[in-house]
Amino acid sequence: MIMRIPALLASVLALLAVSTLPADAETAVPAGFRPASTSWTGPDTGYVLGYSPCADGWCPALLGTTDGGAHWRRLGAPPVPLPDNHNHVALTSVSSRVAYVSDGVHLRTTRDGGASWHPVGLIGAREPYYLSKVAETGGRVFAVLTSYGEGRGSTRLYSAAAGSPVLVPVPGFAVTGSITYGDLSVGGGVQVALGADYGTEEYWTSRDGVRFTRAEPPCPAGSVASLANVRERQVVALCSSSPGSPQPGSTERRLRHAPRLGGAFSGSDAAPYTGITQGFGAASPTSATVAAVGGGVGFLHRTADGGRTWTTTALSERGLGLADLDFPGRGTGVVVDGQPDAADGSAVYRTTDGGSSWRELRFGS
Numbered sequence: 633m634i635m636r637i638p639a640l641l642a643s644v645l646a647l648l649a650v651s652t653l654p655a656d657a658e659t660a661v662p663a664g665f666r667p668a669s670t671s672w673t674g675p676d677t678g679y680v681l682g683y684s685p686c687a688d689g690w691c692p693a694l695l696g697t698t699d700g701g702a703h704w705r706r707l708g709a710p711p712v713p714l715p716d717n718h719n720h721v722a723l724t725s726v727s728s729r730v731a732y733v734s735d736g737v738h739l740r741t742t743r744d745g746g747a748s749w750h751p752v753g754l755i756g757a758r759e760p761y762y763l764s765k766v767a768e769t770g771g772r773v774f775a776v777l778t779s780y781g782e783g784r785g786s787t788r789l790y791s792a793a794a795g796s797p798v799l800v801p802v803p804g805f806a807v808t809g810s811i812t813y814g815d816l817s818v819g820g821g822v823q824v825a826l827g828a829d830y831g832t833e834e835y836w837t838s839r840d841g842v843r844f845t846r847a848e849p850p851c852p853a854g855s856v857a858s859l860a861n862v863r864e865r866q867v868v869a870l871c872s873s874s875p876g877s878p879q880p881g882s883t884e885r886r887l888r889h890a891p892r893l894g895g896a897f898s899g900s901d902a903a904p905y906t907g908i909t910q911g912f913g914a915a916s917p918t919s920a921t922v923a924a925v926g927g928g929v930g931f932l933h934r935t936a937d938g939g940r941t942w943t944t945t946a947l948s949e950r951g952l953g954l955a956d957l958d959f960p961g962r963g964t965g966v967v968v969d970g971q972p973d974a975a976d977g978s979a980v981y982r983t984t985d986g987g988s989s990w991r992e993l994r995f996g997s
Contacts, residue, residue, distance in 0.1 A: 662684040850871065980992070
């Protein structure tokens with residue numbers, strides 16, 4: 633009897649070990665998986681929404697990692713088809729339980745780690761429109777929505793309490809014009825920038841997401857603001873010209889800094905103009921990266937000294953767009969290159985040195 637107890641215990645342990653195998657990357661990742669979007673809640677904790685070939689064409693799959701992409705686990709994926717119009721399917725993760733997914737028109741959320749997904753309505757939104765940014769902080773969710781048609785459009789801020797089934801327009805947060813646009817950042821404080829026709833720009837800041845203060849816009853007239861999270865109490869913004877200026881496939885860009893949230897921006901450090909701006913992020917007050925695409929190549933322009941000097945990494949020749957550029961902390965950063973249904977596929981790249989070097993994450997088979 634004494635000799636049989638260890639044997640029984642060994643058998644139970646072996647059974648438990650076998651039962652954990654489905655969590656391994658080799659069994660969690662569907663065959664042919666191609667990433668569409670990524671969102672990270674910390675340097676090592678991240679999520680990737682992608683698609684793999686199936687009987688219906690492309691089926692969604694959601695993966696999570698807690699070790700920087702060394703291993704992946706399968707989560708409940710949102711019922712969001714891969715759009716035929718090549719809209720970016722954007723994943724926004726708030727925590728291990730809360731996330732949003734949008735294809736630019738439809739918005740869904742989970743508050744139980746992907747076990748269930750529910751639609752979120754947009755009161756008063758009439759198609760055609762594009763939902764470009766979603767974020768949650770301080771118990772509230774925010775979104776930037778641009779409607780367009782017949783030569784006239786508008787961009788406005790939507791908001792509601794976290795968990796609400798609908799978002800509503802925020803009074804006073806709107807611009808109209810022939811071309812309208814906007815950006816939103818919630819790291820270290822809420823920032824909202826809305827603009828029209830490369831001339832009118834409005835900018836608001838808030839420390840709690842409830843009380844907003846109008847502030848001087850980050851960018852001068854003739855440029856569009858891309859916002860980064862507040863880093864060490866300082867604010868960094870990228871000001872981009874109209875795409876195709878000064879020549880096709882290029883964009884004039886300048887980096888601007890504010891000493892605090894709501895403070896005046898200054899600086900005129902020029903960034904490389906190669907490519908059309910696709911994204912912007914800052915790892916620190918002095919380290920910033922611009923994602924751009926031009927001539928069928930994806931570029932990451934990076935400065936480590938506040939914009940005085942720049943280096944450029946040619947990421948790949950997929951040339952179909954860079955998305956979700958972000959720096960979740962401790963010098964780590966991520967970006968998505970390409971589209972799942974493109975001939976050359978797509979990939980997620982990650983940096984651990986503030987953007988100096990990038991490597992492609994592997995998802996297994």
